[in-house]
Amino acid sequence: MTKEQLHKYIENSTGNESNICQIYALKGGKTVYEDSWHGYKTADAVNVNSVTKGVMALLAGIAIDKGFIKSVDQKVMDFFPDYTVKRGEKTIYDVAVKHLLTMTAPYKYKSEPWTKVCTSQDWTLTVLDYLGGRKGITGEFKYATLGIQILAGVIERATGEKCLDFANRFLFTPVGLPERVAHGDSSKEDQFDFFMNKNPRGYEWYTDPAGAVTAGWGVCMSARDMAVIGAVVLGGGEYAGQRIVSQGYVDEMLWPHLKLGERFGYMNYGYLWYKPYDDREVYAAIGDSGNIIYVNRENGVSVGITGTFKPRIFDRVEFIEKMVLPVVD
Numbered sequence: 001m002t003k004e005q006l007h008k009y010i011e012n013s014t015g016n017e018s019n020i021c022q023i024y025a026l027k028g029g030k031t032v033y034e035d036s037w038h039g040y041k042t043a044d045a046v047n048v049n050s051v052t053k054g055v056m057a058l059l060a061g062i063a064i065d066k067g068f069i070k071s072v073d074q075k076v077m078d079f080f081p082d083y084t085v086k087r088g089e090k091t092i093y094d095v096a097v098k099h100l101l102t103m104t105a106p107y108k109y110k111s112e113p114w115t116k117v118c119t120s121q122d123w124t125l126t127v128l129d130y131l132g133g134r135k136g137i138t139g140e141f142k143y144a145t146l147g148i149q150i151l152a153g154v155i156e157r158a159t160g161e162k163c164l165d166f167a168n169r170f171l172f173t174p175v176g177l178p179e180r181v182a183h184g185d186s187s188k189e190d191q192f193d194f195f196m197n198k199n200p201r202g203y204e205w206y207t208d209p210a211g212a213v214t215a216g217w218g219v220c221m222s223a224r225d226m227a228v229i230g231a232v233v234l235g236g237g238e239y240a241g242q243r244i245v246s247q248g249y250v251d252e253m254l255w256p257h258l259k260l261g262e263r264f265g266y267m268n269y270g271y272l273w274y275k276p277y278d279d280r281e282v283y284a285a286i287g288d289s290g291n292i293i294y295v296n297r298e299n300g301v302s303v304g305i306t307g308t309f310k311p312r313i314f315d316r317v318e319f320i321e322k323m324v325l326p327v328v329d
Helices: 002-013 051-065 098-100 115-118 123-128 147-159 163-172 188-196 223-234 247-254 317-328
Strands: 019-029 031-036 282-286 292-296 299-306
Touching: 002 031, 002 317, 019 223, 031 223, 051 098, 051 147, 051 163, 051 223, 051 247, 051 282, 098 147, 115 123, 115 223, 123 147, 147 163, 147 299, 223 247, 223 282, 223 292, 223 299, 282 317, 292 317, 299 317
Parallel strands: none
Antiparallel strands: 019 031, 019 299, 282 292, 292 299
């Protein structure tokens, strides 16, 4: 398939690929493929949903490298000494940063309390109310988009600055990407529009009323932005000769700490990054609607794909390997 054929394939798609806005690929520090659809341009941004988690994992590593966080084993409650723990709750004191990064932190709910959290004035503290429980630390994987909000709070308490400012200073700006700005206070209607609106967005990051970024979703990036972040991971934490995060942390982040079940395609899970295959050096930060940062160490390629809201699209790894990589190569 040629680049022109791939463009037409997506342009005429009525299936899973019909919502793709942008594809961008880097290899050896050079752009090897870029294309856009639905009126999008290369510089336009999209809410990349849970790809945000992959960005948060890198920010946690940077905070550890700089000594703001002692290690992934540091206890979460170390950062919230003024938080009043609910009476009888003990497990919360055992939860470490690593449990947040591997989605093995325990929570006192059956389904995520979106309404309670997203209508509160401080989303981080509201999520903390649900952390812990009677079962203790079991090591069980529990996908918790809201739980990652606590990681934003950890970074803010550890560094003494807003997570957004930390991200701009130590991640986005050093790799030559535009700074993100705060989206601003939210309402129910605004949150709905943020997910559903199919128009390009600015370089923003959704924030709660307290000014904390949404850590599990809500950063807006272009496919190029994501390919660059992928190149940082591909380079073991280095980009264009500049060290962004340590090689040791990146290796630990990508290490298969958990084997996931059928719902997640039996992929491996590191620190908020997926390893789709047991025997291949392929990694991904994956979000709803097919947003993805794809990193392939075997052929030195990083790919970013953005997509507007479309339900039941999660994993584009197979699409990239069947349709995009042949064009790149």
